[in-house]
Amino acid sequence: MEASDSMMSVSSGNVTETVDLRRELEETRIEEVLDQLDRELVGLAPVKARIRQIAALLLVDRVRRRMGLAAETPTLHMSFTGNPGTGKTTVAQRMADILFKLGYVRKGHLVSVTRDDLVGQYIGHTAPKTKEILKKAMGGVLFIDEAYYLYRQENERDYGQEAIEILLQVMENQREDLVVILAGYADRMDQFFRSNPGFRSRIAHHIDFPDYTDGELMHIAATMLEAQNYRFSPAGAEAFAAYIGLRRQQPHFSNARSIRNALDRIRLRHANRLFATKEPVSLDSLMTIEKEDVLASRVFQGGLLIKEA
Secondary structure, three states, X not given: OOOOOOOEEEEEOOEXXXXXXXXXXXXXXXXXXXXXXXXXXXXXHHHHHHHHHHHHHHHHHHHHHHOOXXXXXXXXXXXXXXOOOOOHHHHHHHHHHHHHHOOOOOOOOEEEEOHHXXXXXXXXXXXXXXXXXXXXXXXXXXXXXXXXXXXXXXXXXXXXHHHHHHHHHHHHHOOOOOEEEEEEOHHHHHHHHHHOHHHHHHOOEEEEEOOOOHHHHHHHHHHHHHHOXXXXXXXXXXXXXXXXXXXXXXXXXXXXXXXXXHHHHHHHHHHHHHHHHOOOOOHHHHHEEOHHHXXXXXXXXXXXXXXXX
16 A cells, blocks of 8 residues: 655644544554565455555544544445355455455454355244354454355245345444455346445445466466475476466356366376386475376366366
């Protein structure tokens, strides 16, 4: 976050107070959280810029309150939209850290849930489940992934509407003790908000998460391998770059999540290739992913039907 070197002045009668926003930034240590976000996630420049903007807004709001300027607690509920594997949960965790460091939540923890955690299967089951989750999340951030599954208009006997009503009430009445982040595909979230306008009116920040580029996915793959003391050979890297281009066009692609799953299977093939040699292997061989470990994927054999490979 960029903080001005100039001082913010507030006049009160004949007294002028000043606040050094850069010092406020250092004391709250939220810059550390933003730097951590940069390290954790490749790309996502628009998302990171928006998080910095929100952090700046909240920092200034915190200073205004301390200096006695009238201010209501800002609405902090958010919507994260984008395809799977684009870092929404990671950003939600860092957002919880920022809110805690700035004093907007008491604990700063993240509770991540889906419909199954909130909605019961019979009469009288949903309210206790939803309230128990809300109790766990109080003082922190509740992250509801694929939030649109809470609403099933086609099923009159569905209990999701009961969970929605409880959530809406808590988001309004206890917004000083809980921040809710709704997440999911952009088109489905739009439909969800149209069907449930009460949610849209309570959401202050809508953040869209773009898909990663091929180059960013390659960077993510190399970083994941390095963390486990693996690396691509030049031919292996070339093969994986081709894998990314093909895999993106096939079913159930989920960005960084698909890359992680692909690397798990590549490591499996790598281990079996080494084991099959029945000869002593070098340290370099134990670390190096070769092109044959990549090219054995079904992605190169006509594609995927249901599962990734």
